Amino acid sequence: MSFQNTQPSPGGDITGNASPAFSTAAADNTLSEALLTLKKRRWIVIVAMLVGLIYGVYKAKTQPKLYSAFGQIQVRSGSSNEFRLDAAQAITGGTDTASKMLTEIQILKSDSLLLTVAREMDLANNSTFLDAKGPVTHRSLDDPAVRQATVDRLQTNLRVVLVPKTEIINISYSSLDAKLAADIVNKVISAYIQRSYETRFASTQRVSQWLSSQLDDLKQQVETSQEQMMDLQRRLGILGFDPSHNQIATSLEDLSKAAGDAKLARIIAEARYRVLSGMDPDTMESSIDALPGGAAVELNQLRTQLAEAKANYAQLEATLGPNHPQAKSVKAQITELSSEVAKEQNRLLVQAKENFVVARANENQTNAALESQKADAYKLRDDLIEYTLRQREYEANRTLYEGLLQKLRTAGVEAGLESMEIDIVDQALPPASPTLRSSSKIVMVGVIFGLIGGIIIAFLLDSLDTGLRTITEVENVTELPSLAVIPRARRTSVEQGASLTTAQKNLIVLSQSKSQFSESFRALRTSLLLSTAGHPPKFILLTSATPSEGKTTLSTNLACILAQGDARVLLIDADLRRPSVHHRFGMSGKVGLTTVLTGASTLENAAQNVSEVPNLDVLPAGPMPPFPTEMLSSQAMDSLLQHCGEIYTHVLIDTPPILSVTDGVILARHSDAVVLVVRHGKSSKHIVRRARDLLVRSGAPITGIVLNAVDLNSPDYYGYYGYSGYSYSSADSGSWEPQGASEGKTRGSREAE
Known part of the structure; x- marks a missing residue:
């Protein structure tokens, strides 16, 4: 079986499908989290x-x-x-x-x-x-x-x-x-x-x-306006002037009427003259009678007399003859009457012309007088406008002056009224006894302020605390899922330890198989076996950011849990600088990984079986080499891992902290699953985030994180396991001790991992 990376990229789900990043649903602060914070730091409050x-x-x-x-x-x-x-x-x-x-x-x-x-x-x-x-x-x-x-x-x-x-x-x-x-x-x-x-x-x-200064100015303005209005009245020549009735307006009206009459008379006279001058003199009297201006009475009489004389002459000439003296007298009368008629006709024509000239002259004079009167009326109109403006200015200044004068007098009276309100x-009298605040109220206020201050300090310390104590914090910082929460282990009592082997003393899953500690490893086993799609991971690497986070404890106990089934498990101690796995099982460390890599021994000779767990083999680190990193990155290491994959179902690799040395990063590339161990309350957020980034950049298949050495009685984990109130038997009772304690006892003065 290949030992190459078969895991999805960091942050992938258990089906192998990559996801951008793991996010927890409990990212937001809730009231319950606030109460947990207060309960955790209750002593401060x-x-x-x-x-x-x-x-x-x-x-x-x-x-x-x-x-x-x-x-x-x-x-x-x-x-x-x-x-x-x-x-x-x-x-x-x-x-x-x-x-x-x-x-x-x-x-x-x-x-x-x-x-x-x-x-x-x-x-x-x-x-x-x-x-x-x-x-x-x-x-x-x-x-x-x-x-x-x-x-x-x-x-x-x-x-x-x-x-x-x-x-x-x-x-x-x-x-x-x-x-x-x-x-x-x-x-x-x-x-x-x-x-x-x-x-x-x-x-x-x-x-x-x-107001006095304003009144002085207004008074001067009123007086000036009044003087200007009176000067304009004197210039207009009126006293008690009424703009709607004045002499110029009356004259203008009369002249307008007279101009109309003169124009009409001129038209009549001109028409009469034009008619008389262009008609037959013999028919003049009939036209004169038809024209306006009266009939020509004398001309009619003369014409009547001339007609009578002509009739008389015709009669005399017929009877007496033209040479008769009486006929000649009548003929002379006819001649004289004809002359009189001609003179009268000329006189009437001259009279009509004179009447026309007089009427035209009258019209011209009347129109001239009308235009002169209009000019005077226009000037009067301008004077009236100026007079109206002067009058309005005077009235406005006078009204304002009188109003301000009234306000001044009113303010003087009301000021005296206002001052009496x-x-x-x-009156204040010296009190007979002092005024003391209630003691209980003062004490209560002090307690309330102390409570508020304690809450503020608790939340402030919690925000400044960079340690990782809850699953939510770890998941938010690493953006990785949590595989399991490992509680602090119960230390085996002296009476019980007297009959136990070294492996049973150091491995709690062997001595206390029904404890919560053992159950947490079974939960971790389940999470790891389901972390990859299609097949469980073969090469499982456990590492941490810094020393003393319980990485070796997890490796040894997890190996025992995996080997308790039908699977064959090999635990490799790849910490070539501070090996400790063989101490946990009570084995010899003279032969191990380094001897196999150098060819001094074979895998079958170097691997040691754990008698308490028959399916578990342990490959100790062996003698410490001068160049551990070069040895772990060699071709021999690749061949060894390939050979182990052919023999064993699961191969667990215990590596040194990745921020201290690069051994874990090198081996992580050959693993199917990488587990990052974080110790409760010890690991810093910045350090864990840096370790996560280092593994991601190297292409390691990070499966998730394990929070180690957790106190399940703390407020953050109260009731974390559903069986927290359930126990198997009284035989599992004992005192509680962090996992580092057993490591220190096993390794003596050597620093706990």
Whole structure:
């Protein structure tokens, strides 16, 4: 059978399928883990509670006898509302009552107020206030350090509390002297009332000064605006000016009407002239009658007379003849009447033309007057706009001035009302007896703080502890599964050891086969046999990060457990620097691995059978060689392992610590399963992680870790095995002892592995 690596890569599962890394489901801290931590470090918590108890008792017995004086004041937020001049302010009562009361409390505890109290009472030189024995040297509050120390001391012992749902403030002070406590409270109240008067007076003064300066400017602006408005009125020539009714507007309206009438008259006259000048003179009278402007009466009369004369002449000429004097007289009359008609026609035409010219001139003059009046109206409009602006500016300045003047007068009245809102309900009186805190309360507080401190220290120490004590920690650090937990072994009693062989004394699985120790090795055997898919591992290598972690103990006991079945098992002691396997079985170490590798002996001659376990052979290390690493990495070692694989079912190899020498890393490449042994409470997280990394980088088939020498009675492992409360027989009873003890007895002064 080949002894080459048939294991999956580190972190693989038992089926041979590689997985990225092993992770435990219990990685997160839980409440149960916290309780285990507290139980594990319970003595730290108990000691811390005892220290807190002692301190509490000490503080309760030695607490100073402080006298607390109490005083009460009422800060009325609405005591003067009925006298307020502003109705809205009288209803709301000014600012919010709750915020105002909190503000007053902060004022009572302010540095400036307490500094005033300290100056008036000269507390910086008061030995009672300073808790000094005997007189004190003179100190001045002008010194910043003295001032700050005095104010801090006052603030520390002064308590200002608002009584819920009231306007009453409780003020108390604690001191070793009853009279001093009462005096300080009363002085704080009087200083607060005095400050209230002064601050309100100063505030009123600041408001008055500001309003006065603003009023002076506004008054000047009002006067200037009024003068500008009056100058504009004088320039407009009006007094009590009404912008909607004025002479220019009336004239403009009349001129607009007159311009319309003149234009109409000009159109009529022009039409009459145009008609008369272009018509037949003989029909002029009929056209004149049709045109507007009246009929031509004289022309009609002349035409009538001319027609009568012509008719008369025609009659006379027919009867008397044209030469008759009467006919000639009528003919002369006809000629004269014709001349008169022509003159009248010309006169009417000239009259129509003159009327047209007059109407046109009238229209032009009326339009000119209208345009002039419009210009005056436009100018008046601009003046009216300026007048309106001046008037508005004047009204605004006057309104603001009157409002500020009213506010100034109101502020002066209400300032006096506001300053009367603080009343003293109770003056502070010297207390008759000191105020002591409850002793039980002080002790309880000390115990609670001790408990909290102990818990904090316990968790702090647990976080700083780099030792591996639980399966969860080991699995989280190594990212490898745990194969088994090996408890600390029971040491065989002297009476029982008298009848046992050396192997039975050193190997607990032989002397106490029904103990929890033996059962843990059976669990380890099961984990190893199921760690590879298809076939159990043949070459099993056990190693550790550092010495004294119980690696040899695991190798020898595991070999016995594996050999108790039908399998033939060979245990090889490959620790050529500090061999100890042959001591455990009481064998001779003169012949062993080194003699086989050098050819001085054969495997059959060097391997020694264990009489207590017939299927188990042990190959001791043999004489210590000068170059162990070269010997283990030689071709002879490869051939030996191949030969062993053909003979034995399982070959266990016990190697030295891998962080000390590289022997274990070299042999790990020829193994089917590598088991990393970690000792409970001894192995460091960093060391174990480094050992794991070294094996991973070398390609070793790491199967898992074994946590050795575990105290199953510790809180971390309470009830770890289901049969922890079950025992086989009283014959297995005995005292408990870590596995290193038996190794030390076997090897004498040589250091335990």
